[in-house]
Each structure stands twice: as C-alpha cells, then as structure tokens.
Amino acid sequence: MxxxxxxxxxxxxGMGxxxxxxxxxPRCGTLNDMRAASPAPERPGAPSESINAEHSNCLLDGRQAPPR
Ligand SMILES: [Zn+2]
Structure with a gap:
C-alpha cells in the first residue's frame, strides 16, 4: 500500500x-487525480515530501532553534 x-x-x-x-x-478542496503510473517519484531530485503535514509544525519549531 x-x-x-x-x-x-x-x-x-488515505492509504491503498x-x-x-x-x-x-477535505482540507483544501483540491481535487486530486491520482494515477499509479510508476512507483518512482514524479520529480527525481526534488526534496522529500514524505513529511507528514501533521508534524510540519514540529519541524518548523525545530528550525527556529539557533543556527549551529
Ligand atoms: Zn489538500
């Protein structure tokens, strides 16, 4: 899946x-047309988009830490 x-x-x-x-x-109302053409990412080289939106706030908080 x-x-x-x-x-x-x-x-x-969802998953499947x-x-x-x-x-x-249901959140933004965008109609997503999905096609499983290939298991490879659509945009090779693009930053990983596997970050859960639910956790993005946590990551943003982490980025507010003093740089190095
Ligand atoms: Zn959306």
Missing part, C-alpha cells in the same frame, strides 16, 4: 493501492 496524499496541502487522504483515483481533499 502507499500513502494517498493531497497534491496541494499534502494532507494524508490504485491505478486511477480521483479524490477531493
């Missing part, structure tokens, strides 16, 4: 396997 996330706000919408899926995000 794989995470199904909103392409706009990265909210986790799909070949094609259309799901509307």
């Amino acid at each position: 794989q995470d199904i996330r909103c392409g706009n706000c990265h909210k986790k919408l 396997e799909y070949t094609r899926l259309s799901i509307k995000c």
